[in-house]
Amino acid sequence: MANDPQYSDTSIKSRKKSTARFSNLHMKPHTVERSKFYEDMVEEMRRKMWYGLLVDPVQMIAFALSDPNTWPGSYLIIVSNVYIFVALHIERSLSALTMSEKSGYAAQMINLGVVLLFPLLILAVTTTNAVGAAMVLGVHTIIFMKLYSYHEVNRWLREEWAPLGLKSAMKHPGISSCTVSYDENNTGGSNIQEMVIFPDNLTVKDLYYFLFAPTLCYQMNFPRSSKIRLRFLLRRLVEMIFLIHLFIGLTQQWVLPVTRNAMQPFVEMKLTTVIHQLMLIAIPNHFMWLILFHGFFHSTLNLIAELLRFGDRRFYRDWWNSETLTYFWSNSNIILHKWYLRHVYRPLIEKGYTKWEAQTSVFILSALYHEYMIAAPLQIFRFWLFIEMMLQVPTAWFLSKFVRGFYGNAIVWVCIILGPPLVVYMYIHDYYVLQDLKANEQN
Numbered sequence: 001m002a003n004d005p006q007y008s009d010t011s012i013k014s015r016k017k018s019t020a021r022f023s024n025l026h027m028k029p030h031t032v033e034r035s036k037f038y039e040d041m042v043e044e045m046r047r048k049m050w051y052g053l054l055v056d057p058v059q060m061i062a063f064a065l066s067d068p069n070t071w072p073g074s075y076l077i078i079v080s081n082v083y084i085f086v087a088l089h090i091e092r093s094l095s096a097l098t099m100s101e102k103s104g105y106a107a108q109m110i111n112l113g114v115v116l117l118f119p120l121l122i123l124a125v126t127t128t129n130a131v132g133a134a135m136v137l138g139v140h141t142i143i144f145m146k147l148y149s150y151h152e153v154n155r156w157l158r159e160e161w162a163p164l165g166l167k168s169a170m171k172h173p174g175i176s177s178c179t180v181s182y183d184e185n186n187t188g189g190s191n192i193q194e195m196v197i198f199p200d201n202l203t204v205k206d207l208y209y210f211l212f213a214p215t216l217c218y219q220m221n222f223p224r225s226s227k228i229r230l231r232f233l234l235r236r237l238v239e240m241i242f243l244i245h246l247f248i249g250l251t252q253q254w255v256l257p258v259t260r261n262a263m264q265p266f267v268e269m270k271l272t273t274v275i276h277q278l279m280l281i282a283i284p285n286h287f288m289w290l291i292l293f294h295g296f297f298h299s300t301l302n303l304i305a306e307l308l309r310f311g312d313r314r315f316y317r318d319w320w321n322s323e324t325l326t327y328f329w330s331n332s333n334i335i336l337h338k339w340y341l342r343h344v345y346r347p348l349i350e351k352g353y354t355k356w357e358a359q360t361s362v363f364i365l366s367a368l369y370h371e372y373m374i375a376a377p378l379q380i381f382r383f384w385l386f387i388e389m390m391l392q393v394p395t396a397w398f399l400s401k402f403v404r405g406f407y408g409n410a411i412v413w414v415c416i417i418l419g420p421p422l423v424v425y426m427y428i429h430d431y432y433v434l435q436d437l438k439a440n441e442q443n
Contacts (some may be wrong), residue, residue, distance in 0.1 A: 073132040077136060095198075145339055196220045197220070201220045214305050255425075259281075278426070324400050364390070382426075382430075
């Protein structure tokens with residue numbers, strides 16, 4: 001299409017008209033060079049955007065599904081059911097008093113360790129693409145967090161139930177600190193008849209509902225909506241399909257060409273080249289992260305919640321109005337924030353640690369988690385993301401002490417645009433370049 005005579009003639013005619021219109025102007029040499037540079041740049045953009053669209057969804061799908069024979073991901077996800085049933089068996093044994101708390105805790109920690117390390121080992125010794133590896137590790141980290149919450153909440157229930165004895169506990173009308181329910185009319189009134197009580201919650205159905213629900217924190221009775229709204233469901237589905245295609249289009253049309261123009265790993269570039277390359281990609285990369293955020297936290301999670309009639313839909317708050325990084329961290333991903341608050345921050349406070357120590361521990365754990373999720377699928381361990389996130393700690397302290405309002409919000413947005421998303425692109429860039437070099441060496 002780029003070589004079509006029709007488009008070439010149109011381009012030549014437009015150039016002739018432009019030349020005739022400005023032929024009587026006298027320009028200085030450096031002005032002429034500059035205008036020639038801008039003309040060439042505009043012509044290149046027109047050639048790429050008008051005459052040579054690079055968007056090809058089939059190519060992206062083919063990459064994600066490449067070489068099915070080297071797909072350990074699907075098998076690993078199927079095997080993950082083993083860890084789930086092991087966790088359920090341990091909890092049932094603990095509730096029946098056939099296993100001590102110490103032995104049960106050790107067994108659960110070993111099981112959770114296998115959830116994180118076994119897929120990492122398999123992906124390291126097998127050949128797979130980064131998309132499949134990222135999906136597998138994402139699923140396993142979610143299972144890890146959910147099973148840990150499942151164990152902790154049931155342990156709290158056992159501690160409250162223990163003084164009652166087994167027979168009394170079976171007749172006890174639930175433990176109020178860990179049970180929430182709503183009536184079918186969704187009026188906010190409690191419906192005691194439908195509430196699950198301990199240890200009746202230790203069932204396969206209850207556990208798998210929690211595993212599929214869009215939350216990381218377990219409780220016996222989740223708020224439920226009265227029915228599935230088909231119109232709402234279809235809107236979320238259309239949003240997901242549209243945003244996936246938009247994300248793929250921006251990647252192929254905008255990001256990949258910039259990446260191909262600098263086929264050299266960031267670790268081998270000069271500092272000025274690194275800065276130039278990152279500035280070129282910052283805006284499209286930020287657009288893609290906004291699309292990813294809306295597609296996952298709004299469209300996908302609401303779709304899952306609607307299918308399961310899950311009532312708690314608060315997945316994020318107004319993080320875009322953040323005046324401090326602390327507010328952004330706690331409101332951009334409420335699901336993960338609640339898990340850290342419930343299972344890391346509060347237990348540390350109860351053990352006598354200060355708020356600053358507990359917050360720092362949570363942030364270090366979060367930085368390691370994000371590093372694991374990016375570096376492990378790509379098999380590129382740079383620790384760039386961990387370092388960048390740790391640098392945000394003094395920035396957060398500075399903003400909370402000295403800057404608020406409009407200027408604080410502006411600094412937060414600068415940190416968002418030039419922060420973790422850009423560092424993630426650095427990993428993906430190096431992965432793309434190294435894979436291309438390996439393919440050239442093999443050929």
